[in-house]
Amino acid sequence: MQFVVDFVSALAWPLAIVVIVIFLRRPIVDILMQFASWVRRLRSGQSDADFDRVASQVKSELTATVSASGPGSLPVLLRFAAATEDDPAAAIAQASGSVEAALRDLLSSAGKLVPLGSGDPTAIARFARDQGLVPESIVRAVDGVVALRNSAAADPSRVTKDHAVTFLALVDALHFAIGAQRDRSIAGQPQMR
Numbered sequence: 423m424q425f426v427v428d429f430v431s432a433l434a435w436p437l438a439i440v441v442i443v444i445f446l447r448r449p450i451v452d453i454l455m456q457f458a459s460w461v462r463r464l465r466s467g468q469s470d471a472d473f474d475r476v477a478s479q480v481k482s483e484l485t486a487t488v489s490a491s492g493p494g495s496l497p498v499l500l501r502f503a504a505a506t507e508d509d510p511a512a513a514i515a516q517a518s519g520s521v522e523a524a525l526r527d528l529l530s531s532a533g534k535l536v537p538l539g540s541g542d543p544t545a546i547a548r549f550a551r552d553q554g555l556v557p558e559s560i561v562r563a564v565d566g567v568v569a570l571r572n573s574a575a576a577d578p579s580r581v582t583k584d585h586a587v588t589f590l591a592l593v594d595a596l597h598f599a600i601g602a603q604r605d606r607s608i609a610g611q612p613q614m615r
Contacts, residue, residue: 473585480566480592483559510586511578517593518571524600532607544568556603563596
């Protein structure tokens with residue numbers, strides 16, 4: 423009889439743990455998922471901080487340029503907005519190509535030819551600046567947008583929908599600033615510095 427009592431008491435704690443795990447498996451799984459999410463956010467915190475820092479710099483460059491340009495209509499990149507849900511990194515890559523197209527349009531409207539081999543938006547922006555078509559703030563904004571695009575391309579799995587939406591907003595503002603410069607170029611007004 424003592425053997426049975428000892429056997430039952432030896433199994434009581436392991437059996438109690440198994441019963442607790444069975445009854446509380448959902449809350450335990452939820453807690454483990456929250457912990458994993460917290461660790462993931464902690465690990466990606468540095469890249470999120472870098473993204474936010476560069477985005478803030480681009481925003482300040484564009485704010486200065488857009489506010490000096492005067493009123494106008496802001497272009498909307500709705501064709502890329504749908505991609506933010508499915509593939510935020512692809513939306514960023516596609517939208518960044520539109521910056522180069524806007525710069526090329528600015529140069530062609532001023533009668534300037536883009537030098538061969540200039541497929542880099544920053545090189546095209548610097549060329550436009552050297553031609554007196556855009557201020558330095560637009561060149562710095564293009565540099566920032568390219569840095570954000572490169573960051574997204576380096577690790578697409580870390581790009582969130584919020585990153586893509588922020589990027590699209592910055593590209594919209596950059597399109598507006600480049601368009602304002604193009605309008606000034608066409609009108610023959612002096613460029614802002």
